[in-house]
Amino acid sequence: MIRSITQKKTEEELDQLLTGIARIFIIGCGTCVTMTHTGGTPEVTEIKEKLLKKGKLVTGDLVLPVACDNLTAEVLHENRSKIDLADGLLILTCAFGVQTIARQVKKTTIPGLDTLFIGKETGLGQFDEICTQCGSCILGETGGVCPVTSCHKGLVNGPCGGTKNGKCEIDEKKDCAWTLIYNRLKDLNRLDLMKRYQKPKNFQREPRPGKYWLTPT
């Protein structure tokens, strides 16, 4: 399943973001951030205790089932008395959750996490970025491995000179996407696909901010 992969902000940054906010309501999420141990029940409890020690007043806390879901509006409504008492909301969800909540509640919203990428759990406690939603899918010519996402430089015509023993120049724990693509296409006897010249990519297929209608307007 596609997941939002997050990391906790440093205590220092959080302290700065919470300056002047005395009464805080904390929100976590039961989905992706629970899996990554960044915004589930244990993390909400942990940050609550930290804030209390720092002299903050916590008006309440809650872990939404799926923060980015439309049902979030109803859950927030049910908790409005405690939310209303707060000066700000500390939100331990991914950026989708933060934005969903910010649209519902007229309060200062502080993200407690940084959203790193959209990916999936590929091993126990290991998460990999899979797709960057570039809008022009090249997977048909790359053996199902995405170089736009999995190559550090997003190269579409083959590896750079920094690849070393199948690993990336920036981190030997990261695979060279083009070695993976090469091996895969070789197995499929389709190296002809790799030899095909790819023109400079269209980065404006769906110009930011992305918007899409099922029925053209």
Add this chain to the structure above:
Amino acid sequence: MVSLFKKALESKKFVVTSEVAPPKGTNLEKIKHHIELLKNKVDGINITDHQSSVMRYPSLGGALLVKEMGGEPILQMTCRDRNRLALQADLLFAYSRGISNVLCLTGDSILMGDHKEAKGVFDMDSSQLVATIRKLEKGKDLGGNDLDGAVSFCAGAIVTPEANPLEPQLIKFEKKVEAGAEFIQTQAIYDLDLFKHFMEYAEQFPVKVLAGVILLTSAQMARFMNKNVAGVNVPQNLIDELSTAPKGRAIEKGIEIAGRMIKKIRKQKLCTGVHIMAIGREELVPEIMSAAELG
């Protein structure tokens, strides 16, 4: 405008190029000194483009300096710091100022350098940059618009003949040649038998190859490159040879090794020429050339 470097590539002579690095700052004394030392000795001087992703005086500025001083510049251009508008604009500018050789590179990762939080651009890659040059030469930009005044360049790219795995690099090499690369500079080579194999393959293609020679300054430096530089493999016998040099004299051994390699490449007619890289010790290039019994 005729590229003197291109003329050299097409002649029967053994071509020698080298490179200089722009300064971190505006003090041009050192680079001018290096250009002065090299300009009448080599067929082309590469000017590196924020090498290792370290912010410096631009390669375009360095190339102009080479031109002004009467040398033959080979402008290195990476795709790391400029999008397709900026790259095309710089190519127009370079041509308008008499720079007629370009080496197209993808560029090291931002993370290798001294501005690690910057955004790497990579709007294009090296093969696309070569193709862009060929398009600009036809009087059109990448958007398909007409140019009022086209360009003309001797365009090249690079290859790593000792990469592991090698075949993906060779596929990219073929794409660069198909895109219109006229010359290919290689990453540093140290194993001439491996290089011979590479040349047997490369000779099928209509492209001139300049073998990359990096000056080894000490056994420690050789080990460092083996560990940290992709596609560079200094064999143990050369490391041992550097280790035998008396204290403080390893550099002389390095010059001897580089000279010996160049001499072999030339005598065995392995390729069109060599590209000598004496990273940080550019003033030693003339000595390497003497050791190689060149000009």
